[in-house]
Amino acid sequence: MTPPRSPRTRSDDPGVDRRSFLQTGTAALALGPGALAAPGASAQEAGEAPKPGGEPEWRNRQDGMAYRRLGRTNLMVSEVVAGGDPITPDNYRHMLRAIERGLNYLDMAPAYHDGGTEEAWGKLIKEPSVGRDRVFLATKVSPLNRVRNQMYKDAFDKLPAGEQEEIRARADEIIERRGVKKPGYFLTYFPGQPDSYDPAYLRIAMLAEYRDRVEDNAILRDTIVESLEGSLRRLGTDHVDILMCPHGADAPEDLDSPAILDAFKQLKQQGKVRFLGVTSHNDPAGVLKAAADAGHYDLVMMAYNVVNGGYVDDAIRHASDKDLGIIAMKVAMAVATHHTPLQPVPDWRIQKVQRIVPGDDLKAPQKAYVWALQNPRIAAVISNLWDETYIAENLALAGRKVELQPA
Template identity: 25%
Template structure:
């Protein structure tokens, strides 16, 4: 298992070699290992976030989506939570109020909530599609291009649109995922075909489990426009996407999309480790284009909109102080269950990889 190797084989490498590890396929296949955890004093501060525009009074600031020429709101609406609210009426209202408040980045995935997430978001975007940057994800989990192209048609129909602004490979979390995705006839070929057909403008990939797997994807040198990953004030000291992946995205000019700013399910907020405003402000202070938020109520939407409207980036000193404060509660990864457990692993992906579903696992 990669996690066990990470614990047992702490590589001693120079900063330049560490930066380049997994970028060359030869190094990746040789099993170069990244450190699982680091001390706060070892953390290298990330570069300053991109310049914001549209930052007047009562406006949600926007940032460039790297080299695409697009500007996206510094917070985005996550599709998963949208499909889990109590009714389609509430979901539609959440979408409409978010758009009207100035949020223009919308996230979704083909498999979320038995497709309700896309269907309900599509209802909410009726009459507002031209005001948003719409993303969904393809969920082949190793299946071929034909499956991917059918999923694209499904997503377009549910979302009520003739194109996606961004189409990402969903949940790249298993060690063999990069090889499956880049295999002949695999999902990466579908990305190319969808762009050629004009049904997709930009492409990327997502994952929440391991920075090493993200770097294996990047080692293929495919021209991704975006990469989505967990970025929060707990991440930096354990199997860190901020420390290991974010610098490589900056080097390549790929837009970083942050998620799980509250630790995945808000557990650190419930335990009093950090306040929601602090956690979200930290995530938005990183060099990301947007931070995608799970929004399942009008109260949460209004809170996030107000935080975004009043956002001022943390200084490096503030960020370091918050990491130091969080480390006793986060240094072993137990506040990021998406990294350390199977709780957040999608059932479709587990099934396609031949693993038991979460419900079938022993307690």
């Protein structure tokens, strides 16, 4: 189903052993926006991206599309890649046009339309003009956070009231110290997003006592494996190129889990996945730095836009210097949204992107994408392509160069 016409947006190194992971995975846990660049910093200041290494892997290379290397994966991805939110078994055929124009990366998750997005992409790659080997497929482990949170909550509920209060206070202190709710760093991109903080930081406050019994638990490993196997069934293929795990990491600690590493190594050995990634809305700088320092993550898809950019540019430089691939999401969601409860978007955000990106030929969401793509350390921006109009407007932004203006 196509939404009403509104601003066009929404958006391997498995040889690392467990000891090394646990030693490095928490190296950046204290990182918060207060330690990052000033909010006025821009994508223009990011400098040059590191030089590529290894042989690039091309798919669906077409004239008129620009491509960038996705970090150490060596995947050459289109500068604009496809988000899964608008894609359903009844709304996917317009994406044939995007493939014709050189788009080559399809994002999805079991949580999108209860697996319907994966089913739809499965139909797309079976089209005679597409085929599995013409695109890169990236899915996520949507159930992990829910299962993990419940395991910690079950333990929490058995504690005396006094201990519960101590844990709640510790969780609140961590949130405050890291500044993860700082306006400008934290943005609400979808209804219910702020509700994820309480269970996430309750879990983090319990890690010292409960990490081993939860994070090294067969239940989590099985959750990851079963989620990916379900995705493969819906897609009708035997492997995906990228597995994002967790789906929506709330904090750096979310990556510090032997279950994730063990499940990924198993799935990779079985030929079901190639690269490991993570996505983050709530603490993108902290999660990005933790992924870079962990060593076995290959890429991060993170919230990055004209509002939070100054808070995350230092983390982007750090991760890029370690050859981590970076895809920017929620780029246009800072200036436009299809979520009615979040409308209207504050006008100052729209005015900011209008000032930064010159020209009168682009809408604010398109300017937001152009802004992000001026950062050479960003491999791609993810865009929800609801129909052929979105495809025409947003894919045309690939390769566009502008001189960004002061905010």
